Amino acid sequence: MAKIFDHHKVSMGWIPTNSHWRNLRKACVMEIFAQQRLEATQALRQTKVQELLDYINQSCKSGAPIDVGQVVFTTTLNAISNTFVSIDLAQYGSNLSHEFQHLVYCLAQEAGKPNLADFFPALSLVDPQGIHKRTRIYFAKLFGIFDGIINERVQLRASSKGPKASNDVLDSLLTLNEEDNSKISLRDIKHLILDLFIAGIDSTSSTVEWAMALLLHNPEKMVKAQDELEEVLGNNGKVQESDISKFHYLQAIVKETFRLHPPAPFLVPRKAVADVEICGFIVPKNAQILINVWAMGRDLSIWPNPNLFMPERFLEHGIEFKGQDFELIPFGAGRRICPGLPLANRMVHLMLASLVHNFAWKLPDEMKPEDMDMEEMFGLTLHKAKPLQAIPITSL
Numbered sequence: 001m002a003k004i005f006d007h008h009k010v011s012m013g014w015i016p017t018n019s020h021w022r023n024l025r026k027a028c029v030m031e032i033f034a035q036q037r038l039e040a041t042q043a044l045r046q047t048k049v050q051e052l053l054d055y056i057n058q059s060c061k062s063g064a065p066i067d068v069g070q071v072v073f074t075t076t077l078n079a080i081s082n083t084f085v086s087i088d089l090a091q092y093g094s095n096l097s098h099e100f101q102h103l104v105y106c107l108a109q110e111a112g113k114p115n116l117a118d119f120f121p122a123l124s125l126v127d128p129q130g131i132h133k134r135t136r137i138y139f140a141k142l143f144g145i146f147d148g149i150i151n152e153r154v155q156l157r158a159s160s161k162g163p164k165a166s167n168d169v170l171d172s173l174l175t176l177n178e179e180d181n182s183k184i185s186l187r188d189i190k191h192l193i194l195d196l197f198i199a200g201i202d203s204t205s206s207t208v209e210w211a212m213a214l215l216l217h218n219p220e221k222m223v224k225a226q227d228e229l230e231e232v233l234g235n236n237g238k239v240q241e242s243d244i245s246k247f248h249y250l251q252a253i254v255k256e257t258f259r260l261h262p263p264a265p266f267l268v269p270r271k272a273v274a275d276v277e278i279c280g281f282i283v284p285k286n287a288q289i290l291i292n293v294w295a296m297g298r299d300l301s302i303w304p305n306p307n308l309f310m311p312e313r314f315l316e317h318g319i320e321f322k323g324q325d326f327e328l329i330p331f332g333a334g335r336r337i338c339p340g341l342p343l344a345n346r347m348v349h350l351m352l353a354s355l356v357h358n359f360a361w362k363l364p365d366e367m368k369p370e371d372m373d374m375e376e377m378f379g380l381t382l383h384k385a386k387p388l389q390a391i392p393i394t395s396l
């Protein structure tokens with residue numbers, strides 16, 4: 001599926017770790033995810049989270065449940081699209097938001113399906129499950145949107161308004177593209193933006209939805225998290241990214257969420273470029289490698305009571321999810337580790353803390369926490385099978 005429009009030949013997520021991959025990674029690290037870059041775009045994410053809180057505050061008046069995954073998705077999408085291209089690509093409750101969400105969601109779903117043609121290449125011409133056909137349509141629609149945005153910006157930069165039209169990620173990438181002997185083409189930029197949107201939005205928002213579902217399912221943990229936030233922030237304090245390091249219990253909740261429901265349960269499929277021996281096993285050249293981090297998170301030999309939601313387990317020892325502690329690698333590890341980790345880390349904590357701190361929550365239809373449906377559904381991103389509906393109650 002990644003071969004559609006030759007995406008696999010230019011996409012950072014799919015090409016081997018060659019010099020082109022290194023150029024793209026370098027551009028990402030320097031222009032997007034470096035600490036000082038993220039500090040500079042912090043206010044922008046704060047604004048997007050405030051819009052989320054305003055929207056939920058409005059919903060409080062009706063007492064109707066909201067679809068938590070949906071509103072968090074809209075916020076994540078706008079935070080990412082503003083950081084990259086200075087545009088809100090979604091609106092709360094609008095069809096546009098639903099259409100974009102639908103496209104990204106469907107793509108992730110198709111990518112997560114075992115495709116018979118991957119195992120029996122002769123079938124690729126037949127496309128028995130229709131995966132190739134549907135994905136082509138989603139790709140074409142998304143590329144259409146990105147082409148429009150990039151072309152408009154190129155024209156704006158060529159006009160009298162000067163080269164630095166918006167000073168966002170797209171501007172930085174276009175500046176790299178204009179350098180002599182540039183290693184980044186306009187086509188690379190389009191495919192990179194697609195990768196960043198597809199990899200970043202659904203994974204981040206589904207983590208927040210799962211964390212909220214786990215807290216509603218375990219109300220005593222929700223109270224503990226609210227107590228911690230109140231103690232750190234006071235009653236009316238706004239959550240800021242700079243506060244995250246003080247939220248020890250909230251950080252433990254996020255780790256426990258990654259352990260139980262890693263957004264990429266098999267990481268991203270990889271291929272061995274040579275025969276390699278690992279722990280006495282030969283992994284042959286060209287073998288497809290799937291790392292089952294979902295099973296690792298529930299391995300009884302590593303985690304006592306693995307099926308219980310116990311954030312406290314992370315307060316006792318310093319396990320992190322940044323690729324050093326192999327028990328918990330929801331972002332992968334090594335040189336291929338998710339480059340978006342620093343941004344995802346900030347967004348997940350900022351959104352979760354804001355939702356938990358600013359509202360009390362209850363389940364619709366007098367549902368009891370123990371009756372919640374916590375089933376999983378697998379696309380490329382692991383979703384709740386039943387979207388989380390919850391009723392916000394204004395300020396605690």
Ligand code: HEM
Pocket residue numbers: 012013014025080195196197199200201203204207262263264267268270330331332333336337338339340341343344348
């Ligand atoms: C909770 C949120 C996220 C999770 C759990 C996650 C997880 C992952 C995983 C497991 C991989 C594959 C690592 C490997 O092959 O070993 C990956 C790759 C990638 N992620 Fe993320 N990710 C998240 C958020 C983001 C964000 C916010 C962005 C960017 C906006 C992003 C961009 C990428 C890209 C471009 C790759 C491909 C990197 C490469 O192959 O060199 N991710 N991510």
